[in-house]
Every structure is written in structure tokens, then in C-alpha cells.
Amino acid sequence: MFEALATGLFNGLIYAAIAVGLALIWGITDVINFAHGDFLMLGMYAAYWMFTLGHVDPTLSAPIAACLLAFVGFLSYAVIIRPLQRGSPMIVILATFGLGLVLRQLAFIAFSPDYRNLPDTWLSGAVNLAGVSLGRPQVATGLVALVVTGLLFLLVYRTRWGHALQAVAEDRQAASFVGIAADRINAQVWMLGSAAVGLAGALLTSFFYVFPSVGSVFGLLAFVAVAMGGFGSLPGAFISGILIGVVESMTGYLVEPAYKMVSIFVIFLLVLWYRPRGLFGRW
């Protein structure tokens, strides 16, 4: 029972790690990035190849994967999002959807549809926490998620730059009147959000298989976490991620593993029923 709870908590931290990047982009730039899961896939492949070709452990390659994804995020914003933002928001959303498809198909072409697994990494094995045996990779990823979310939180809410972000999120036009370069802020947010998911992806490879559609395994849960937490709320996405992990694990333990997804979506619906704006509403 306690073990199931702990497992759920750490799985939840992983979902949270994947979701915060999405929440950040969504919250500040008002764009739902449907390619988010595929960004995760890119991060996973980056770590996979760095290990396979250069024997760089995912723990070390995670920051590199983050930088790589920051670049992908920047490109996506500069090439696709920015030119389209003059049009309707729907167009931008569809464009991110298209971007995700393109990335996935490119991965199929470049890396073949094969499932890939890293052999044992530094993180492999289990640790004992208060008598509960947990996977070391999950614990490490969970802790990194905690730190990354904390940092993002501080950045957004406690720094001058963060205030500028919030100003842009609040009212783009007004922000540009007081001398905030909205475009630059948006590009930075895309880079930051993508880097966060790149980092999560790299760490994920130490216990999850990699294949071109791997984004769809986690992508949906990330969207649920963000929507449940309240659109664009970082703490909301974080808490919801953890909630999803715990609900999943407890359902598996107490009810039936086959009902894990069902219970996640039941909770999701209940939350939206009572709080249509999500747990943490709008900031």
C-alpha cells in the first residue's frame, strides 16, 4: 500500500516534469503546443544516441538534450509560431499539431520504428526509502522534476524577467507599450519550456523505451495535467501531474491495473465539472 503510494508519487513527479514545460508555454504565449509529446521524443532520442554512440550517461546528457530542445523550441517559435500569430489562434494550434506529425514521421524515417532500450545506466537499480524499494531512475527524475519546477517557479514569479513574462501573458500590447519586447519574451519561453521537456525526456530513457511515437504515451497525460491544473499554471500542472501518478498507482493497487486510465479521466472530469478553469485557475 505504502509502496504503491510512493511509486505513484514518483511516477507523478515524472508526469509533472513533462507537463511543466507545456504549462509554461501555454500560460505565457497562449499557444497549446501539440508537438510537446514529440519534443519529449526528441529529448529521449538525443539521450539515447549520446549513450549509444558516445557512452554518455543520460544523467550527463540531460543538460545537453535540454539545450538541443531549447534550440528546437526557438526554431519552432521563430519559423512557425511567430509568423502565424497574426491569424486566428486556431491556426497556430493546428500548426503545432502539424509540427508534431512532421517530427514523428521524421523520427520514423531517421531512426526506424524499432523500440530501443538503454542498457544499465548509472541510475539503474533500486533505492530503499523508508523501507520502500523504488527505482533509482524514477527517484532521480522525480527530484530533478522538483528542482526544475522550483526554478521555473522562481523565474516566473520572483524575477524581473518573470514579471515581464507575466506582463506579456496578461496583455501583450500593453507590455510592448512599456518597452517589453513581447516577441523576445515569447521566444525565450518557448526555449525554456522545450528545454524542460528535453531534460525530462533524457532522464526518462533510463527506465523507459524509446520509439518514434513515444510522445503519445506521455503527451496525453501531460495535456490532462495542464488542463486539470488550470491553463498555464505551473504549480497547477505540477500538482496535477503528481495527482495523476498517485491516482494511477492506487487504482492499479486497489482496483485493477486495467482501470488506471479510466480513473485518471474520471478524476479529470470531476475536476473540470467543479472547477472548469482547473485547480489553480488563471494567473
Added chain:
Amino acid sequence: MKKLFAVLMASLGIALAQGASAQQKVIKIGAVYPLSGALASTGGELKQAIELAEDIINNPHPELKGIPLAAGAGLPKLGGAKIQVVFSDSQGKPGIGQAEAERLIDQEHVVALTGAYQSDVTKTASRIAEQRGIPYLNGESSSPDLTQRGYKWFFRTTPNDETFIHNMMEFLDGLKNQPTKKIAVVYENTDFGVNTYKAVQKFAKQSGREIVANIAYSAGSPSLNSETQKLAAAKPDVAIFASYTSDAMLFVRTMRQMNYAPPIFLANDAGFIDSRFISEVGPQVQGVLTRDVWSNDLYTVKPIIKQVNDMFKAKTGKDLNGNSARSLQGVLVLADAINRAGSTNPEAIRKALADTNLSADQIIMPWAGVKFDSNGQNLKGQGLILQLEGKQYQTVWPANYKKKQNLPILPFTWKK
């Protein structure tokens, strides 16, 4: 003189036309497989195996002794016509598989269909064939209910899950130094998984065993921790798995991380025999057992298997496995029936399929032969039990196919 010339010209024309028709006559067979999506790696391998079957039928291979149509080129009873397999992508989805079957029949005008690896896709695709009156030969889907629908146009060469699970119990009966009474079943909640579970339930009871854990899970889950915790808590003697490649990999990683090893780790084929599974996590999961229909150490018993495997390896760089070998065998049986029918008329092909009677020497599978019952199920198939040793699965059951006498090594433990 003019008349003679005309007759000559005419007969020449007829001869030319006949020559041309025999030359160009191509018999199309439709094949529905998951060529993209999560199962694309398996689908691609099956496609390559079927292309090899095409080559065996269309080109002379006198070295393959006893295999119908191997010696000559094309189908002799149809004037040496070649077969052409038209592939289409089911994306692993039953709805798309069904639409593709329709397209193959209506637009490609195939004379028969084969495929679709996954039982639930085979179910929808073969429904279309049944409605249109087109013969459907399935070589590799093992869900028992496919041949319990009273279909007239559906034939299956592979033994089904019921036979396989029965074989598993026979294997367990033969283990003298291991308890085999308590069984746990871990399965994905699809046709394949649920039918595995039902069959285990049926045959475990018959053989006096009990099921201590029934663990269904959703394929492609982001985590399998609760499933593994549940399995470990049940303390079974035997854990039977029905999983595809990605979940099989994740189970191996999760169980290893939790340091839980079932004493008898027995898979129901599928993901555990995928070449990717063996290359990616094989070193960690030495000693895992699987039910299969195929093994590369069968060469010693059946030289033809080595010959065909060498051909496949030359073409793809991979060894044949239970899935690819069965797909290949399926197309060989189908082509043989079309040849015996001597026409492309669907009813004639159906009749020829129903009359199929191949002996063990006429097939590449380790079966007693191919002969269909009234439901279209091959009565002469049987499974094997194999154990992973190094990069190869070795046969451990039945005894007459066993090459290595020191196997099986039990209980199962994780290799560090």
C-alpha cells in the same frame, strides 16, 4: 496463298497473344499488415518474409525439396502465372485494416487475402472477405475465436492460443523439480491477451493448477509498476505473459528494478520473440521461456528450415522467427491452393483450400502438416517451448525437437 498467309498470321497472332498472357498474367494476393504505428517493426519483418515466399513461388528453387511450387517458376496449373502480393498498411488499427481489405478487393482486384498479424485486425479484415466471398488465409493470428465464427471463407494455418496454452501445460507437467501449481497471468487487455487468459483458465483447471493472479493491463502504458507489484505479491510458481514488444521490455525493466523474478517466467510468444526484444533486453533476461511456433535450432531436425532461414538472412540480415516463418508458410499454402484450383475463381480457390492436405515434409513449420477442419482451423499444428540462451531461443519442448539436453535451466533469476 493469301488465305494461307492469313491463317499463318492469325495463328501467329494467337500464339503471341497466348505467350503474352502467360508472360504477363499476374495473380494478385492482398496482404494487410501493420506497416506503421507501434507494431511497424514486426509488420516490416512479416512483409519481408512474404516477399521471400513470393520469390520461392515465382522463381525456380529446386533446392527446397518437398515444398510445393518451390521447384518451378510460378503456378504451373495457371500457365506459369506469377503471384504478386499487394501490401497495405493497417496501422495496427482494426478499422483501417477493414478499409484496406475493402480497397484491396475492390480496387486492386486481389483473388485472396492474407494477414493481418494482430487478431483484432484479422477479425475485421476477414469479415469483409467473408461478405465479398473472397478466400482469406491467415498465417499468424492465434485468437481462438477467429475460427469459431462459422465462416466459410476463412482459413488459418497457425495453431491457435488454445492449442498453445494446452502445450504450455504439457510442458509444465514434464517439469519434475519445480513447483508449477500456482499460476499468474499478466496480459494486455486486447483480444490476444484476454484469449490467452481464458485459455490458461481452462487448461490450468484441467491440469489441476490454480490461478493466483489475473493481471490485465493497457498496452503502451507509461508505467507498469502496479502490475508488477501485484504480480510479486501473488508469489506464483509460474508467471505467464501475453505482451507485445514495448510492454515486454518495460516489464523486464520494471521487474528487474524491483528485483522480482518469477521462478518460471513463461511468455506467450508475441513481444518476447521480437528480434528487437532480444537485442535490447535479451542480455538481462537470460533464461526466460516462451511458447513459440519456431526456433532456429530446428535445423538439426528439419534441414529445410536452415535453407529457408539462410535465404531470409541473405535478404534481410535477420533470422526468421515464429511470426515471419508463419506468414511465409501461410502464403505458400495459399499459393499452393490457388495453383491446385487452376483458376482465379474465388469458389475454386476456397474449395482447393478446404482440400489442402500437406504432410510434415511439405511445409517449413515444425508441424505434422496442414489440413483444415470445417471451421478453417489447421488441425496439424503445435507449439514449442523455448528458453533464451545468449542471443538465441533454444527448444526445450517437445523432446523430439530438443537439441540442448541441459535445458531448461530453472528457476529463472535476473542476470546482473
